Amino acid sequence: MQEEYLLRIKDVSKSFSGVTVLNKVCLNIRPGTVHSLMGENGAGKSTLMKCLFGIYRQDEGQFFLDGEEFNFEDPKHALENGVSMVHQELNQVVQRTINDNIWLGRYPRKRGFVDEKKMYADTKALFERLNIHLDPRMLLDKLSVSQRQMVEIAKAVSYDAKIIVLDEPTSSLTDNEVKMLFDIIGVLKKEGVGIVYISHKMEEIFEISDDVTVLRDGSHIGTEKIENLTMEKIVNMMVGRDLEERFPPKTNVPGDVHMTVKNLSTKYAPFVQDVNFDLHKGEILGVAGLVGAGRTEMVEALFGARTLESGEILIDGKKIDNSTPHKAINNRFALLTEERRQTGIYPVADITFNSTISNVKSYKNKFGFLVDHKMKEDTDKQIGAMRIKTPNRKELIRSLSGGNQQKVIIGRWLLTNPDVLLLDEPTRGIDVGAKFEIYQLIIDLAKNGKSVIVVSSEMPELLGITNRIMVMSNGRVSGIVNTEETTQTEIFNLSAKYLNNNREAEV
């Protein structure tokens, strides 16, 4: 008997160090359909896929392919069983040709040598079937992202894929390229392949989906046929309505305009285009947007870590030069980076080193040597002021919890006495209790007259601690709203505002 579903994911749960990321999630894929998987950043989509492909092992729950239970050991094992994923970040050997990439790991051989002719013919046939017009001998380096993506899809098809997961496949494609991708998806559907489509773009979802499943905070919110859904309904399923009382009271009072940013654009991809906004003294300005909206790039551009194409930054009406991080620090800017482990902490150094490293100049005595006791005093002061939980300042920073590490780094920047604080995902990977303390810290800083920008992917957080929210979409500002007056739905819609625009057409 023919199974109704090609792939069944049943009651899959997963938690990391006590935090539940997936809670009994189900997903059923019918053959020859496109099933869209939706949810905000952190809703659990990618964790679910990682469980499917064996990168993580689920705590409970089962996977069935054609009615048979399975657990893949790794993505290669999945690939060999007809389940493949085309990642947003393509994992390819770009120095080599299309041929070499598609048949990597299973080159056809003839008399001991690689049979280039067969490889070429097979690729050609594959491309014809999928209606892809590329010379298999081209180097991947020379292809556009969309072409490389097509190569990856063709590779999946060449493994006789029954299930293909497409992770935000259109995030960097132009309208025309999207159409070509959809044509290929159409061919695959006709051949009975089941497609799992992960995307934030509503219009696309309505254009190609057959079924839609929505996840929120790791829970399965619902699965519906696309005919039964409206955009409004999906947004409501995705963002929910409840906003819990997890935030300290906003006691800061924004004053006069402190910083003005005009026409800020970056020179190199990922692009930030024509960003304009004001930041008031004592204000907390949130920055919302989807992954890839250019939020991190925007704060990095303000901090001089990205080359600018154009733009000026004015502090109290006076133009300043933030072309390098060094100059930005001298102009009293501070940037808390998104990837704390990679770009924030010095893991093998102690708290003293981690606290004072950005401000090390100021501990010199008249001979140019560093004065230890001043550094120790300052470190102890920060440990006390920020309530960092540690036996003493000699502890290695990597032995602290995520929340306490983050406090050390905030403390490090406070020692440079900044006026403008750029905080990129300040509570990422931090547990709920510590989050509250970080929120309190941010609000206190604003109360003391610092101007703060908070980039966050957590909508409740933005609504909970900011005064205004700037929404970014595809590298541009799509709106600035008052936190008191806005809704999650409004922010979500603004986040998607420029998604379908063809960047090349604008230039």
Next chain:
Amino acid sequence: MSSLSTKLFKKSKEEWMDFFINNAIYIVIFAIILIVVIREPKFISVPVLRNILTQSSVRLILALGVAGIIILQGTDLSLGRSVGMAAVVAASLLQRPDYASRFYPEMAQLPLFVPLLASMLVCGFFSAINGWVVAKFKIHPFLATMGMMITLYGILSIYFASGAPGPQPIGGHDTRYVDLVNGNVLGIPNLVIIAGLAAAFIWVLWNKTTFGKNMYAVGGNPEAATVSGVNVMSTTVLVYILAGAMYGLGGYLEAARIGSANNGTGFGYELDAIAACVVGGISFSGGIGKVSGAIAGVLMFTIITYGMTFIGLDQYYQYIVKGVIIVVAVSLDAKKYLKKV
């Protein structure tokens, strides 16, 4: 013709910059050759060409060996000592029966290929250890092969001192061996022919076999290779064994070319070989490199060295020129892959 000239002259400023950056090393080298030829027109002659090719031969064989490792994002500091090991082994096994101080006084004359095989096996074995350590423990090849470099020197010196006459240069080579390495066919030096055959062999291996393609894949993106089912471990170890075998061949030839071997033979050769690869476009960032690049790199270095000596430039100045060329070549290579933010 007109379309060619428009192509040449209608380039934008940026295109010209790219052109210079991509070809700067060739431009510099061409300029050096030009200076040499202007000072000494006799530089362009058959004997000079023959000398340059002969001097390039062993270097090319060694460069082709280490090139595979560089394509894997690695490097090999033990190359020089490996060559020394091969040279001492080959020389000790191939002395004239009537030579006074033989390493093995009682040994019968061996067929020429037996010592060659011995050299290649010994070097292949030690290189395989390098490859295994690098792939298994994810140790940076710089460190793994540095350890091997030092270890090999110890082993090599012990073996060198263990011969019947004690630690003294191993000379008095078998005439068949000397003729094989230093002879010629119709005026073409045997060394050049051997190097040419080795290059052809490596070219086929790199471009026509699964092994070669896997090597490029592992070097270009190890993760993609793993996910596609390439055995990264065995590919890595094989690349190192191949490199070792090439050092073995190089050392075998080098002993006869120089006329003697001792435990210092081959010292520093890794630097020449690696420099030639890098100048020939075999990238330290991995996954990129061609046999033709290694050939070009080796030839360029030999031509420059020979040319500068030819016009009587002081050796110390030569070091400065060579050193600068290496850094410039690497910077330009890195610039191509630098991600702008």
